[in-house]
Amino acid sequence: MFLTCMAALALVLLMIFCLRLSVSPDWWWRRVSILLMLVLLFSCSGLIVSSAILLSPPSSRQKAEGASIDQVMEGVRRFQRDVLPGEREFFKRLAQGQAPRVLLITCSDSRIDVHLFTQTRPGDLFILRNAGNIVPPHTGAGGSEAATIEYAISVLKVEHIIVVGHSHCGAMHGLVHPEELSGLPSVAAWMEHARQVREKLEDALDFFDDQALLQVAVEENVLLQLKNLLTHPAVREALAGGRLALHGWVFEIESGQVMFFDERAGKWRKL
Numbered sequence: 412m413f414l415t416c417m418a419a420l421a422l423v424l425l426m427i428f429c430l431r432l433s434v435s436p437d438w439w440w441r442r443v444s445i446l447l448m449l450v451l452l453f454s455c456s457g458l459i460v461s462s463a464i465l466l467s468p469p470s471s472r473q474k475a476e477g478a479s480i481d482q483v484m485e486g487v488r489r490f491q492r493d494v495l496p497g498e499r500e501f502f503k504r505l506a507q508g509q510a511p512r513v514l515l516i517t518c519s520d521s522r523i524d525v526h527l528f529t530q531t532r533p534g535d536l537f538i539l540r541n542a543g544n545i546v547p548p549h550t551g552a553g554g555s556e557a558a559t560i561e562y563a564i565s566v567l568k569v570e571h572i573i574v575v576g577h578s579h580c581g582a583m584h585g586l587v588h589p590e591e592l593s594g595l596p597s598v599a600a601w602m603e604h605a606r607q608v609r610e611k612l613e614d615a616l617d618f619f620d621d622q623a624l625l626q627v628a629v630e631e632n633v634l635l636q637l638k639n640l641l642t643h644p645a646v647r648e649a650l651a652g653g654r655l656a657l658h659g660w661v662f663e664i665e666s667g668q669v670m671f672f673d674e675r676a677g678k679w680r681k682l
C-alpha cells in the first residue's frame with residue numbers, strides 16, 4: 412500500500428513537470444512532454460488497476476467462483492447434446508433401478524464432488540449430504556437423515572457407510588467459533604448435534620492455533636457422527652448381522668488426500 416502511494420506521488424510530480432514543459436516555447440520540448448504524458452497516462456491506468464486488485468478483499472481474489480445460473484442451464488443443454496447420446500445404454504440401465512453398495516455421508520460444501528474424488532459414477536453411491544456431514548442421533552421422530560439411513564440399509568442393503576468430513580469445513584469453523592453463528596439460529600441449532608466435539612475442543616483452545624483446531628474439529632466430528640450412527644436401529648441390526656461396516660474419512664480439498672480412521676490402531680491414516 413505504501414509503495415503504491417509513493418508511486419502515485421511520483422507520477423503526479425512527473426505530470427506537473429510535463430505540463431510545465433508543454434508550455435515551453437521550444438517545439439522539441441513540447442513534443443517530448445506530450446510523449447512523456449502519454450507514457451504517464453498508461454502508467455496511471457496500470458497503477459489504478461493493480462491498486463483495485465490489491466485493495467479488494469482477499470476472499471474475492473482467492474475463492475473459486477461458482478457457476479452462474481446461465482452456466483448451469485447451459486451445462487444441462489451440453490450434457491443432453493454432447494454426453495447423453497454416447498451414454499444411452501448406461502442411463503437406460505440406471506433407469507431400471509439402483510443397487511448401490513455404499514452410503515456416503517458428507518458435507519453440502521460445493522467443493523466436495525464425491526463422484527470425482529472417488530472416481531465413481533451415477534448409481535454407484537447412495538449419498539446423504541448436509542452441513543457438517545452430521546448424523547443426528549435416532550429419536551424416532553423421523554427426519555431426512557434417519558429416513559435416508561433406514562432406506563439405504565433396509566431396502567438398498569448397502570454394505571458400507573462412509574462418513575466423510577473435509578478440510579476448510581465452514582460448519583466446523585462455526586463449531587470452533589460459535590460466536591459467528593449468532594445471526595444463524597438454524598445453523599447454530601443444527602450444530603448442537605456436534606456439541607460434544609465443541610466440548611472436546613475446549614481443552615485444546617489454548618494449545619492449538621485456528622487451523623489445527625479446525626482439523627481436530629473435522630476429525631472428531633467424523634468420529635462422533637459414526638457414534639451417532641450406532642443409535643439408529645437399522646444400523647445396529649445390520650452391524651450385528653455382519654452385513655454392514657462403518658468408515659470415517661477426511662478429504663483434504665487442496666491435495667485430494669483422504670485420511671481414514673484406523674479403529675484398531677486408534678489413529679488416522681492415509682488411504
Ligand SMILES: [Zn+2]
Nearest residue numbers: 518520580581
Ligand atoms: Zn463442510
